[in-house]
Ligand code: C2O
């Protein structure tokens with residue numbers, strides 16, 4: 132019997148990594164945090180108690196929370212932070228999600244250490260759409276900062292420059308044996324020859340896409356973002372920050388030891404990252420010797436965009452009777468959202484961004500400004516002056532978004548808190564158009580409260596007349612985070628059948644902090660069961 136009640140205590144704990152002890156924010160003293168288990172359709176109650184010393188919020192990434200935006204968690208979008216010493220009991224309402232999701236802090240940069248998996252099994256008596264795995268293992272990819280992540284945030288927001296990079300990538304909280312002082316702690320998995328294992332993977336890193344592979348073995352992707360996919364056999368995986376991927380791995384190689392390894396995929400080579408691989412080790416149970424090193428996988432080159440889009444573009448919905456596809460066909464709202472890096476002027480060119488300017492990021496040229504109270508609260512209680520409802524359907528002007536020489540005057544965005552209001556049951560087609568303002572780079576765009584179908588993508592500028600002819604409306608993957616390719620576009624479709632306030636943002640944390648964010652408000656339908664639930668009594672107060 133599964134617990135339907137969880138207690139998460141946010142508190143500081145000491146951890147030693149890269150030869151140095153430091154205090155980090157954790158949940159229940161664990162890093163990564165505890166796994167939450169559920170079955171499809173369950174409702175869970177999670178009591179979050181903040182025993183740390185900064186305000187915090189927790190988000191259930193990928194859980195749609197039908198009619199219940201109150202428990203979604205992004206700070207100043209659906210709630211104000213849970214202050215130190217206070218509690219908030221959050222209700223997690225699962226509907227059709229099945230597979231792996233995750234939870235993470237959604238305030239400042241706390242999610243660097245405050246995160247964990249959500250495992251959603253099929254309903255009792257219902258099968259997986261593949262033979263039942265012998266066992267399952269988590270693969271939580273992350274980043275370790277020697278600095279306090281909150282200090283990294285404050286520093287780059289103040290100076291206007293790029294954030295300091297992290298000091299190691301991690302698997303299940305461990306950098307692995309290629310990093311100093313990390314060898315003995317390297318994550319190890321014991322497997323039996325001939326058995327099949329399920330790996331539940333999330334990229335919980337702040338700012339890094341990753342290539343991931345196992346030495347000597349192929350894997351089969353069977354799901355992403357809490358929905359099943361057609362089985363996809365592959366030698367490597369590219370996973371975006373925010374994304375989850377479920378894999379089957381068969382121990383079908385000679386008895387031995389094999390590395391699991393991940394390292395950055397970086398479409399913008401100007402940004403420097405530590406390019407060391409994080410490692411874990413798979414050891415076949417019968418293997419006794421330990422003299423020869425584990426077999427290392429072939430990982431794609433760090434800037435290999437074609438390998439990355441080849442993987443992402445190969446994902447397909449399972450599309451079976453038990454797991455059908457439901458792509459909206461008649462579209463009531465058509466949007467084109469440019470996603471750009473920008474620069475802002477800075478007093479006497481004194482910032483650390485390019486040419487003494489400060490960095491910013493935007494959607495349709497609006498750099499999102501967080502309000503002082505939550506948008507949901509303002510919407511529900513009709514408090515005016517907190518946000519505007521004028522988020523544009525299209526960018527303010529069209530130009531060659533992906534060319535090499537974009538006029539600098541096109542780079543200065545507006546600072547604003549604008550939402551897009553949707554009618555209940557609107558069917559939305561949204562094209563994310565990457566731009567080459569400042570620099571082109573992949574953006575992992577994430578929408579709260581919904582899954583969306585990824586119906587098309589391409590390089591260059593989206594062509595409204597031609598590109599829709601090539602959409603996949605038969606078995607497009609159902610996702611919640613999609614890597615929009617560098618200087619390219621991605622088209623998604625979803626139905627606005629979840630009343631509430633729903634954040635949408637780039638899941639690269641530095642872009643989120645620079646303003647590559649917006650929110651949708653979906654209005655109530657006409658019936659009570661189409662309306663937002665009443666707020667819980669213990670909502671953290673905003674003042
Ligand atoms: Cu992982 Cu706003 O989310």
Ligand code: CU
Pocket residue numbers: 573574575637638639642647
């Ligand atoms: Cu981005």
